[in-house]
Amino acid sequence: MKVAPNHAQTTLIPPVHVAIIMDGNGRWAKARGLPRVAGHRSGAEAVRRVIRCAGKIGVRYLTLYSFSSENWKRPADEVGDLMGLLRRYLRSEIAELAANGVRLRVIGDRTHLSPDIVDLIENCERQTAGNQRLDLILALSYGGRAEITNAARHIAEEVAAGKLRPEDVDEAVVSARLETADIPDPDLLIRTSGEQRISNFLLWQLAYSEFVFVDQYWPDFSEEDFLAAVDEFNRRERRYGATGV
Numbered sequence: 001m002k003v004a005p006n007h008a009q010t011t012l013i014p015p016v017h018v019a020i021i022m023d024g025n026g027r028w029a030k031a032r033g034l035p036r037v038a039g040h041r042s043g044a045e046a047v048r049r050v051i052r053c054a055g056k057i058g059v060r061y062l063t064l065y066s067f068s069s070e071n072w073k074r075p076a077d078e079v080g081d082l083m084g085l086l087r088r089y090l091r092s093e094i095a096e097l098a099a100n101g102v103r104l105r106v107i108g109d110r111t112h113l114s115p116d117i118v119d120l121i122e123n124c125e126r127q128t129a130g131n132q133r134l135d136l137i138l139a140l141s142y143g144g145r146a147e148i149t150n151a152a153r154h155i156a157e158e159v160a161a162g163k164l165r166p167e168d169v170d171e172a173v174v175s176a177r178l179e180t181a182d183i184p185d186p187d188l189l190i191r192t193s194g195e196q197r198i199s200n201f202l203l204w205q206l207a208y209s210e211f212v213f214v215d216q217y218w219p220d221f222s223e224e225d226f227l228a229a230v231d232e233f234n235r236r237e238r239r240y241g242a243t244g245v
Helices: 025-031 036-057 069-073 076-099 115-128 144-160 171-175 223-234
Strands: 017-021 061-068 102-107 134-142 188-191 210-213
Touching (some): 036 061, 036 134, 061 069, 061 076, 076 102, 134 144, 188 223
Parallel strands (some): 017 188
């Protein structure tokens, strides 16, 4: 589905939380006869555009699916290129994030990341911890099933230790043990490249999110495209399972 950029005729009300599956870097590069890493580099520019736009219109939380747990299965040279880009991003962007009131947070399994990357992440998180304009959440080495499995394991351990009764386990208990425990669920999910699936991303949290799928590959995703997706979100009626009036 192609979202028409007609936000000029409406007043945009920003979603509190936008999540994005940034898809299509490799296909963007292939279409131009370039190596896949060129697509990832151009994708990093799209990340900068979207962060600035989200902050400008008042989005409070922005979660980007940066590297999935399944992405480790990609060729070693591509994974190496992606980790190199991540290093450069964490080193080069910290000053701008801090200056613009952006708090960086990372969710996912850090045990698979190299120690120097973990150190960079922790440093960025410390330096931006007091920022309150926009929370930028990067999902790195992240998988929704693994997150829910870990939450279930923690609950089972608490029940076994007598800290929690089985009858007290409800949705709130599960949510409190997810990596996003203090983050509201996404209002809007955007996926680029025309694909229409969620690919093991925020499986619990996306239960009542609005989905907008756009045709552009991620490197081509513009501020105009982001605003058009928000405009489409504004046109939706969110019923959370209830009957509309």
